[in-house]
Amino acid sequence: MVSPMILIALPLATAFLIVLIGSRVAARWLALAAVALLVGLAPFWFADILRNGPMSIVLADVLPPLGIAFGLDALSAGFVLLIAVSGLLVLLYSVPYIPHAGQFEGAKKAETRYYALFLLLMAGSFGLVMTKDIFNLFVFFEILCISSYILVAYSQEERSLEAGIKYMILGSIGSAFMLVAIGLSYRVAGSLAMNDIGLALAAAPHGYALLVAVLFTLGFGIEAAIFPLNTWLPDAHSSAPSSISAVLSGFVIEVALVVLVRIGISVFGTLMEPALGVLALAGVVVGELAALGQKELKRTLAFSSIGQVSIMLFAFSLGTQSGDWAGLGQLLMHTGAKSALFLVSGYFILRTGSHEIESYRGLARRMPAAAAFFSLAALSLVGMPPFFGFFTKFRIIEVAAAARSALGYAGIVVILFGTVIEAVYLFRIVRVLYGGAIEGARSDALVGIEAAAGADGATPFADGATQGALANAAGSLASAATPTRADLPALAWIAVAGFVALVLVGGFAFPWFDQALQPIAAALATL
Amino acid sequence: MISVSAVLYTTSIILILLGLYGALTRKNLIRTVISLDVIDLGVNIFLITIGYIKDGRAPIYVVGSGSLSDQAARMADPLPQSLVLTAIVIGFGVTAVALTLIMRLYEKRKTVEVSETRGLKW
Amino acid sequence: MSITTLLLVPLAGFLGGLALAALVPGSKSPRTSGAIQKFVAVAGFALLFVEALATRSSAGVSSIELWLFGFPLHFAMTQLSWYFIAMVTGITLVTVLFSLQGLRDNGKYPLYYVWLFAKTFGMLGVLLANDLLSFFIMWEVMSWCTYFLLQQGGEKSKRAAGSYLVYAVVAGMTLLGGLMYVLFHVGSVEFDAISKAFAGFGAGSVIVALVLILIPMLIEAAAYPAHWWLPSAYANAETGISAYLAAISTRIGIYGMTFFLFAGFGLSVINIASVNKFVSVQEVLMVIGAFTMVVPTFTALFQHDAKELMTWHSIGQGGYMIVGIASSTTLGIAGGLFHVFNHMAYVSLILFSIAAVEYRTGTTNLNKLGGLIKKQPIAYLGMLFGIIGLAGIPPMNGFVSKWLIYRALILSGHPFIALSAIIATLGTILSVYKLIHNTFLGQLPERYNDVKEVGWGMRLPIIFMMAVVWFTGIFPGTILSVIADIQKSLGLEAIAVTAHGVAPSMGQLNMLVINIVFIAALLVSWLIYLAAGKRKHIGQYDNYAAGHFLDASIPYNYNYDFYAGMDHIFGPALHKPPVKRFEQSIVAVVAGASEYLRRLFTGNVTTYAAYVVAAAVVVLLALGGGR
Numbered sequence A: 001m002v003s004p005m006i007l008i009a010l011p012l013a014t015a016f017l018i019v020l021i022g023s024r025v026a027a028r029w030l031a032l033a034a035v036a037l038l039v040g041l042a043p044f045w046f047a048d049i050l051r052n053g054p055m056s057i058v059l060a061d062v063l064p065p066l067g068i069a070f071g072l073d074a075l076s077a078g079f080v081l082l083i084a085v086s087g088l089l090v091l092l093y094s095v096p097y098i099p100h101a102g103q104f105e106g107a108k109k110a111e112t113r114y115y116a117l118f119l120l121l122m123a124g125s126f127g128l129v130m131t132k133d134i135f136n137l138f139v140f141f142e143i144l145c146i147s148s149y150i151l152v153a154y155s156q157e158e159r160s161l162e163a164g165i166k167y168m169i170l171g172s173i174g175s176a177f178m179l180v181a182i183g184l185s186y187r188v189a190g191s192l193a194m195n196d197i198g199l200a201l202a203a204a205p206h207g208y209a210l211l212v213a214v215l216f217t218l219g220f221g222i223e224a225a226i227f228p229l230n231t232w233l234p235d236a237h238s239s240a241p242s243s244i245s246a247v248l249s250g251f252v253i254e255v256a257l258v259v260l261v262r263i264g265i266s267v268f269g270t271l272m273e274p275a276l277g278v279l280a281l282a283g284v285v286v287g288e289l290a291a292l293g294q295k296e297l298k299r300t301l302a303f304s305s306i307g308q309v310s311i312m313l314f315a316f317s318l319g320t321q322s323g324d325w326a327g328l329g330q331l332l333m334h335t336g337a338k339s340a341l342f343l344v345s346g347y348f349i350l351r352t353g354s355h356e357i358e359s360y361r362g363l364a365r366r367m368p369a370a371a372a373f374f375s376l377a378a379l380s381l382v383g384m385p386p387f388f389g390f391f392t393k394f395r396i397i398e399v400a401a402a403a404r405s406a407l408g409y410a411g412i413v414v415i416l417f418g419t420v421i422e423a424v425y426l427f428r429i430v431r432v433l434y435g436g437a438i439e440g441a442r443s444d445a446l447v448g449i450e451a452a453a454g455a456d457g458a459t460p461f462a463d464g465a466t467q468g469a470l471a472n473a474a475g476s477l478a479s480a481a482t483p484t485r486a487d488l489p490a491l492a493w494i495a496v497a498g499f500v501a502l503v504l505v506g507g508f509a510f511p512w513f514d515q516a517l518q519p520i521a522a523a524l525a526t527l
Numbered sequence B: 001m002i003s004v005s006a007v008l009y010t011t012s013i014i015l016i017l018l019g020l021y022g023a024l025t026r027k028n029l030i031r032t033v034i035s036l037d038v039i040d041l042g043v044n045i046f047l048i049t050i051g052y053i054k055d056g057r058a059p060i061y062v063v064g065s066g067s068l069s070d071q072a073a074r075m076a077d078p079l080p081q082s083l084v085l086t087a088i089v090i091g092f093g094v095t096a097v098a099l100t101l102i103m104r105l106y107e108k109r110k111t112v113e114v115s116e117t118r119g120l121k122w
Numbered sequence C: 001m002s003i004t005t006l007l008l009v010p011l012a013g014f015l016g017g018l019a020l021a022a023l024v025p026g027s028k029s030p031r032t033s034g035a036i037q038k039f040v041a042v043a044g045f046a047l048l049f050v051e052a053l054a055t056r057s058s059a060g061v062s063s064i065e066l067w068l069f070g071f072p073l074h075f076a077m078t079q080l081s082w083y084f085i086a087m088v089t090g091i092t093l094v095t096v097l098f099s100l101q102g103l104r105d106n107g108k109y110p111l112y113y114v115w116l117f118a119k120t121f122g123m124l125g126v127l128l129a130n131d132l133l134s135f136f137i138m139w140e141v142m143s144w145c146t147y148f149l150l151q152q153g154g155e156k157s158k159r160a161a162g163s164y165l166v167y168a169v170v171a172g173m174t175l176l177g178g179l180m181y182v183l184f185h186v187g188s189v190e191f192d193a194i195s196k197a198f199a200g201f202g203a204g205s206v207i208v209a210l211v212l213i214l215i216p217m218l219i220e221a222a223a224y225p226a227h228w229w230l231p232s233a234y235a236n237a238e239t240g241i242s243a244y245l246a247a248i249s250t251r252i253g254i255y256g257m258t259f260f261l262f263a264g265f266g267l268s269v270i271n272i273a274s275v276n277k278f279v280s281v282q283e284v285l286m287v288i289g290a291f292t293m294v295v296p297t298f299t300a301l302f303q304h305d306a307k308e309l310m311t312w313h314s315i316g317q318g319g320y321m322i323v324g325i326a327s328s329t330t331l332g333i334a335g336g337l338f339h340v341f342n343h344m345a346y347v348s349l350i351l352f353s354i355a356a357v358e359y360r361t362g363t364t365n366l367n368k369l370g371g372l373i374k375k376q377p378i379a380y381l382g383m384l385f386g387i388i389g390l391a392g393i394p395p396m397n398g399f400v401s402k403w404l405i406y407r408a409l410i411l412s413g414h415p416f417i418a419l420s421a422i423i424a425t426l427g428t429i430l431s432v433y434k435l436i437h438n439t440f441l442g443q444l445p446e447r448y449n450d451v452k453e454v455g456w457g458m459r460l461p462i463i464f465m466m467a468v469v470w471f472t473g474i475f476p477g478t479i480l481s482v483i484a485d486i487q488k489s490l491g492l493e494a495i496a497v498t499a500h501g502v503a504p505s506m507g508q509l510n511m512l513v514i515n516i517v518f519i520a521a522l523l524v525s526w527l528i529y530l531a532a533g534k535r536k537h538i539g540q541y542d543n544y545a546a547g548h549f550l551d552a553s554i555p556y557n558y559n560y561d562f563y564a565g566m567d568h569i570f571g572p573a574l575h576k577p578p579v580k581r582f583e584q585s586i587v588a589v590v591a592g593a594s595e596y597l598r599r600l601f602t603g604n605v606t607t608y609a610a611y612v613v614a615a616a617v618v619v620l621l622a623l624g625g626g627r
Helices: A006-021 A024-052 A074-100 A107-130 A134-152 A158-189 A194-203 A206-224 A232-239 A242-266 A273-292 A297-317 A321-352 A368-382 A388-403 A406-434 A444-452 A464-481 A490-508 A510-524 B004-025 B029-050 B068-074 B078-109 C002-023 C030-058 C079-102 C112-128 C132-151 C155-186 C191-199 C203-220 C229-235 C239-249 C252-263 C281-300 C306-326 C330-361 C377-391 C397-411 C415-440 C456-474 C477-490 C511-532 C564-575 C578-598 C605-625
Strands: A055-058 A069-072 C063-068 C071-076
Touching (some): A006 A024, A006 A107, A024 A107, A069 A074, A074 A242, A074 A321, A074 A490, A107 A134, A107 A242, A134 A158, A134 A232, A134 A242, A158 A206, A158 B004, A194 A242, A206 A242, A206 C605, A232 A242, A232 A297, A242 A297, A242 A321, A273 C605, A297 A388, A297 A406, A321 A368, A321 A388, A321 A490, A321 A510, A368 A388, A368 A406, A368 A490, A388 A510, A406 C132, B004 B029, B004 C605, B029 C605, C002 C112, C030 C079, C030 C112, C071 C132, C079 C112, C079 C330, C112 C239, C132 C155, C132 C239, C155 C191, C203 C252, C239 C330, C252 C330, C281 C415, C281 C564, C306 C330, C330 C415, C330 C456, C330 C477, C377 C415, C377 C456, C397 C415, C397 C511, C456 C511
Antiparallel strands (some): A055 A069
16 A cells, blocks of 8 residues: 555655656646546545544654654545545646636746646645644645645736735735644644644633634634635635636635634634634625625636535534534535536636626537536535535535524524525526527617517517517627637546536435545544 | 743734734735734744743753753753744745735736725625 | 336436437437427327326325435325326326427427426426425425426526526525424424324424425415516416416415325314414415415406416416415315316416417517407417306306305305405406407407418317316316315315216205306307397498597507506506515615625725734634633
8 A cells, every 4th residue: 555645745746847847748747647646546545544444654754743743534535535536637627728827928838837836736735634733734734825826826817916915915814823823732732743732722721722723713714715714715716717716616625624623623622613603604694695796707606615615614613423424515515516617617718708707698509518517516506406415405404403503593594595695696697608699799789679679578579570680680699709619628528527427426326425424524523 | 030931922922913013004015025024023933932941052962961851951942943944934935926926916007005906806 | 116107207208308409409400309309208298197197096005215316205196196296297298289389499499398307307206205305305306497497498588587596496495494394393204203293283383384384385386475486487488388387387386285284294284373263374375365366366457468467367366276275174175176277277278379379470469469360260269268267257167166265265254365356356357358359359450461270289289178178167076076085085074076066065066057058148149149130340440540640650459558547547556566576675685785795805905814813803702701
C-alpha cells in the first residue's frame, strides 16, 4: 500500500515540475496523470480504512508530539476520494476551457502556472483533511488560500482582480485570527496536536476557551463561507474562471466547513454550536434571497452556494451524528450539482460573451446537452425526487425535526422557504435557456408586436397573422443571435456528465450512499 | 517591575488592534495591505512571546554543560519560533501576491481606492 | 402485478420516449420522430386504460412494496383510487387520440407525449400511494412533471409554468412540513398507524396536521385563495393539453382531500378536527369551497378568451366538489365525487370543441369569433352538450351531481353555502351563454367563410365525449354505483343507487323520466315555433347601427365585448381582486427583502472586514454573556 503522504507529495512535486518544464502540453498531461493516479489510489485507502480502521502516518520516523502528525480515517479518506475525483473532472474540463479563460499578455505561458496552482490547491485540500496538527492545518490552509487567490484572479480582468484582492484581504484577516487562536492554544496545551489542545482547553477557564474557539472558528470560517464572513464569496466564485468556481464551490468551501466542524466538535466541544446554528440559518435566508435578486448567472450560483453551505452547517450544528450524516449527504450532492452548474455556465459565458442570464435566451437550442445538464443539476439542487438532492434535503429536515429544539423547528421553516426561493431563481434560468429568442432581443419593432399580442396574458389577441409575424421575427432573431450549434467540447462534456452522474446515481442508489456516509459521519465526531 | 513578556504581549495586542483599525478605516488598498502586515507583525510577536523565558538561551543542546532536563528548563521554547518563521514566510507570500494583484488592477483601472474598487457588489 | 404495470408502463413510456427523442431528434426528422412518438403514446395509454379497467377487482385487495428510487414505497389499490385511476387513464387516452390530429405542430412540442407519460406516472403514483412518504414523493414527481408538461408550449405558457412552479413548490414544502409533523407526532408514515394515533389525539394536533396536509391539496385543486396560478397556466397550454389539465390534473387535489378526510387518517379525523360547531376544518373547507364556486365563476364571465373562460370555470366547478365532499354526508360525498367525473367529461368536451374551432380559425378570442354553427356543426353540438352539463341543466350529467350537492347542503344545514352554489350556477349559465354565442352564433366574420369542420380524428373524440356526457346523464347509476362502492369501502353510508339515478330512500331522482320530459318539451316548443310561422331569414349584414358611422376599425358587433355593461360594474372588483393583490404583495415583500439583504454585500472590502470583526465581537459577547 502506498503511503497516503503521496497525496501531498505528488501534487506538490508535479506542480514544481510543471513550472520547471514550462510547456503547456506537458503541464496538462502531467497534472492529469498525477491526479488520475491519486483517483486510482483513493478507493483503496478508503476500503482499507473501512476494513482496518484509521491509519496514522508517521513522517521521518519522528513520533508526535515532536513529529508532524497526519492521519487518514474514514472522513479524510472519503474527502480524499471526493477531492481527487472532482479535481480530475475539473482538470479534464480545464483542458479545452482554460485557453479561452483569459485574454491577457502571456496567457499561453500562464496556462502552465494554472495547472501548477491547481495542483497546489489540491495539495492544500488533501493536507487540510489529513492533518492532526493545528499548525499544519494553518500551513495547508494558507497553501489552499494563496493558490485560490491567484486562481480567482487568473483571467486578469478587472472583475477577477478585484475579487482576488477582496478574497485575499479577508483571507489574511482570517489567518491572523487563526494564528492568534493557535498561539493561545499552544500557550495552554504546550502542544500543537489537536487532541492535546482539546484536553487543555477543556481544563482552561471558560472565557479563555471561548476566545480561542471564536477566533479560530471565525478565522477559518472565512474560508468555510459562514455568514457574515462570506462576503468575498459571491465576488470570487463569480469572477473566477468557471473551472475554479466549480472547485471553490464544489469542494473547497466544503472541505473548510467539514474541517471546521470536526475541530469544533473535537477541540472546542459544543462551545460554538448554538452560534453556528443561528449564523447558518441567517446564511440560508441571506444567500437564497440575495440569489433571487441577481442578474448574472454565476453570481446567482455563488449566492446559492452560500445558502447551500449554510444548510450543511445547520445540519452539522445540530450536534447529533444523524445531523452530521445528513449534512455530509447534502455536501456530496452539492459538490456534484454545483460543480456541474458552474462548469456548464462557463461555456454559456464563452459562447455568448456575457455573464447576464437574459442573454442566454434560447441557448438550449444551440447547446442542448449543456442545457439538459444544467436542468438536471438544478433539479437536484432544488430537491426533486428521485434526484440526490431530494433525499439529502429530506434527511436534513428529518434530523432537524428530531432535534426537537426551537432552532431545529426554525431550521425546517427556513429550509423549506429557501427551497421555494431556490426553485424560483433556478427555474427562471432554465426557462430563459429553453425560451424563445423573442424577449431577449428586444428591438423596438418587436416590443410593438408583443404589446399588440397582449404580453400580459389577460386577453391574448394573437390571431394567425400576428402569430406568424411573431414566429418570423423570433426565427430571424434566433438565427441572427445563434448562428451555429456549438455544444460543450468532448472533454468538458465528460466532466459535466461526471458530476451530473453523481446526483443521478446518488438519487437512485441512495441507500448505498446512505450506508457509505455512516462511517464518515461517525469519524467526523472523532479526531 | 514589569516583565518583558507583559511588555511584549501588550505590544503585540496594540499592534494587532492598530492593524485591524487600519484595515477597517484606510481608503487605499496598499495601506490596507500594510495594515494587514501590521496585524501579522503583532501576531508574530505574540507567538514569539509565548515561547519566551526570562534569561533563556537558544534551544541548542550543548554537550557537557549540564543534563538535558537542566538545559531544557533554561531554553526558550523552539516551537513558536519555528512557527513564526513559517508565518513570516507565508505573510511574505501573501503580501507579494496582494501587491501584484493591486498593481494589475491599477494598470486597468488607474486607482487603488477602496471605494472605487466596487465593481462587484450586491 | 397490476399496480406494478400501472406504474411501470408510464415510467417506461417516459424513459423510452426520452431515449427515442435523443435517438431520432425531432429537429432532424420531425415526421418520423412525430410518428413514432404518436404510436408509442397511443399504444402506451391504451394499454394503461385497459389495465386500469382490468384491475378493478383488485381494489382493496392488492398492495405492493416497490423499490423505486432506492426507497421502499408502498402502493395499494383502493376503490377510491381505482375510480380516479380509471378517469386519469381514460381521459388521457381520449386526449392523446384527440391530439393526434389536434396538436398542430409536432416539431414545436417535441416532448409533449414524453411529459404526458411522466405526468401520468406521477398522478398514478399519488393515487396508489399507501403511506405518507410515498404519497409525498409521488406528489413531488407529479408537480414537477406538470411543470415540465406546461413548459411544452410557447413563451407565455413557459411564464405561466413558472408561476405554477412557485405554487407547486410552496404546496410541496407545506406537505413536507405536514409529513414531518405527522412523522414526529405519530412516529410512523403508515396510514394505519396514523389513523390509530390520531383517534387518540386532541383537536389541536390533528387540526395542525390536517391543515398542513390539506393546504397543498387545495393549492393543487386551485381552491379560492390559491387559484391564481391556474388560468394562465392552463389557458396558455395547447388546447388539447388544457383539456387534459383542466379535466383531471387539478382533480388530484380533490382526490387528496377526500383521501385525507375519509381514508388515510381514519374516519374519525373530521370529527376530531373541530373546535366547535362553527369552527372546524370541515366548515372552513366549505367556506373555501363556496368562495371557489362564486368568485372564479363570475370572473369567467368577463373573459374574452374561450380557453381562459373555461379555465376559470374549471376552478369554479372545483368549488362544488369541495363543498360536496367537505359536507361529509352520503349525498354530498357522492355528489362531489360524481361531479369530478362529470366535470372531466364536459370540460374536456368543451375544450375539444374550442380546440376544433382554434384548429380552423387560429384563435380562441371571443371578440373575433362568431357564427361558426353551420361551418363546424359537430364542434357546436359538442359545446352545446358540454355547456348544458357545465351549467347543471338536465338532461346532461352535470345536473345529477349538482342536484346531489344542493340536496346535501340543504339537508346538512348549510343554507348559505347552498345559496352560493345557486348564485354560482347563475354565473355559469350567463358565461356559457357568452361562450357558445360568441363562438358559434351571431354573425360569421367574413374571414371565416372558408372554415371547414375538423377531420374525423378530432370529430370522433368530440362525438364520443358527447355520448359520455349524455349517457351518464340518462344512466347516472353506472358511475354512482362505483361511488357507492367507494363509500362502502371507506366505511361510510353508501348512496342508494338505481340505474337512472337515486333511490327513493335518498330523495328520488330518475333521469330517464327527466330526459323524456325534457325532450318532449323541446319537441313541443319546436312544433309551436314551426307552426307559428314566424321564421324570417335576414342577411348577415342587414343590421342596424343607430346612425353610427361605422368603419373597419370599430368592431360594431353584438359579440364584441359581451357583458361590457356588467364588466363595467363588477369588473373592477374581479380584475384586480384582493387575492391577486395579496399574491403581488407577497412577491413584493420577498423581492424587497432580496433587494435589502443583497445590499449587505456592499462591494467595499473594508465593510466586509468590519463584518468579520463585528461578528467576532458579537459571537463572543453572545456566548460569553450567558455565563
